[in-house]
Amino acid sequence: MKPYTFEHSDALMERAKRVIPGGIYGHQAPVLLTRGAYPSFFARGEGSHVWDVDGNEYIDYICSYGPIVLGHRHPKVEEAARRQMELGNCFNAPGPVWVDLAEHLVSITPFADWTVFAKNGSDVCTWATEVARQATGRPKIAMCAGAYHGTDAWCTPLPGGVTAEDRANMVYFRFNDLKSLRHAVEENSGKIAGVILSPFKHDAGHDSELPVEGFMSGVRKICDDNGIVFILDDVRAGFRLHMGGSGELFGVRPDLTTYCKAIANGYPLAACLGRDSLKQAAQEVFFTGSYFTSAVPMAAALANLKELQAGGGIERMRTNGEKLRTGLLAQARIAGLEVTYSGPPAMPYMTFNADAGHHDRAKVFCGACSRSGVYFAPRHNWFISAAHTERDIEQTLDVTERAFEAVRKQFGA
Ligand SMILES: Cc1ncc(COP(=O)(O)O)c(C=O)c1O
Known part of the structure; x- marks a missing residue:
């Protein structure tokens, strides 16, 4: 060769x-x-x-x-995208596929009652933390030290352009260590709005860690006992491990979950799904973007998710x-x-x-x-x-x- x-x-x-x-x-x-x-x-x-x-x-x-889940240029996804492209992609308001895809996502996600759409994982992770704040009236967010949730100032892994104020409301704990989460919650009693974590620890450059028995259910209980919103960041693992969200594989149902990478087999789309109890807060947190309603990635997502399931x-x-x-x-x-x-x-x-x-x-x-x-x-x-x-x-x-x-x-x- x-x-x-x-x-x-x-x-x-x-x-x-x-x-x-x-x-x-x-x-x-x-x-x-x-x-x-x-x-x-x-x-x-x-x-x-x-x-x-x-x-x-x-x-x-x-x-x-991560985005390519069915394989590059999967014929069913490409056909759905092409058909939508022939009608148009970017309008003054969404196309019907906005509703079709939302209904489909809600129907396959056991805990969820609604969804919003965006473009990047960072968009939806940041927005989910804001919804948690809006719903609880509290300022702080707990995340695992070293975890990746995107490029925004509260979580970007590199310090360039970030101020101490950007991180002032962050609280850290360790994956698979309930004691460290309990400690963080006690130290910040009544101040934590949300806990955000990925379904397994997949920090870049480190060995991955699956959740140990009792960790996810323990996080769920700590959130429930303290009125904290549980956000599962499924941006990287979503639709590779379970069609209903990776929480299903690990026996936990969050309050909000974020998706991006594999949702549309390479077309740009992100989503955050949530429970009814957070729908009002979701409506109160401003969320928009020039391309959030683009129809082609949504048509691709619908075809992708249906094919993943059927195949x-x-x-x-x-x-x-x-x-x-x-x-x-x-x-x-x-x-x-x-x-x-x-x-x-x-x-x-x-x-x-x-x-x-x-x-x-x-x-x-x-x-x-x-x-x-x-x-x-x-x-x-x-x-x-x-x-x-x-x-x-x-x-x-x-x-x-x-x-x-x-x-x-x-x-x-
Ligand atoms: C777990 C997780 N959350 C959030 C993000 C951010 O997604 P994006 O790069 O689409 O903004 C990523 C991206 O790798 C991720 O792996």
Whole structure:
């Protein structure tokens, strides 16, 4: 096979750096990957595969960092989007699909009575905290230290442009540690409006943690006992683990839940769903955006959610994710390398124990995979899509066997 090279990507990056700060910023910035081993620009995608601007092909385990859940350019989603596009996308008021999609989301989400729409996960996470404040008349929000809920000042992970005042109403606790939440609630008695947390701990660059037995129900009870709104941030995991929201998988029903990434198979849309008891407060918190009502992403979302359900997508992602896990763990064992494989099967993450919080071995492993046509990321959890096939997994395991070997060669067992 021809070795992968990235001339076109590199040339585009040079041009980008001249006119865009950093060239590419945020979670897709190349600095988070293995230097020299990844493309910076993609040309196209089809099913579980993507092609970069140099024509290199990859089996895609990042899925655009979550949005691609049925596979790139899924025919049913594209057809629904195309049909709506022929009618128009952006009007003076929403199209009927605004209502159709809201009804559908409410019908598949056991706890929810209503939904609002926006564009980004950050939009809906921030708005959910405001609804909690409006409903309770309290100022503070509790979140897990190190969790990611978006780019807004109350939660952005980097300090640039953030003031102490932006964080003055934040209270922190630890995932899977009810004692730390109880302590935070006692310390801020009567002041906490909402608790926001993801269905499992998936902080970038760290091993993931599933909720331990009793954690989610414990959070629910603490919220109920103290009149606190429970916000489940399902932006990253939503529609990959359970059609009714990831809380269903972990036995908890929140008061508000936020979705974005996988809701529309790559079309820009976010949603926040909530209980009847919060509908009045929801109406009182101003929420709008130039494109919040765009019809094309909503048509795509409706088709995406229906196909995910009808085609058994969640189950397929889980079983293929399990095959990948079994294969990788067996290879690591044979190579004599200790790894930690964490997260649910459809959203796995693998670290090398000897990296001890750094990512040196992970970068060599993922870089070797990328140069051989398998796209993982060393500092972010991976995503399986419903388009991945058993053949994809087999081809992947051929590549990873050599990538483990490359790690062993460079660092020893
Ligand atoms: C759990 C979680 N919440 C919120 C966000 C923010 O979403 P967005 O990047 O669409 O604003 C993300 C994005 O990665 C996320 O993973």
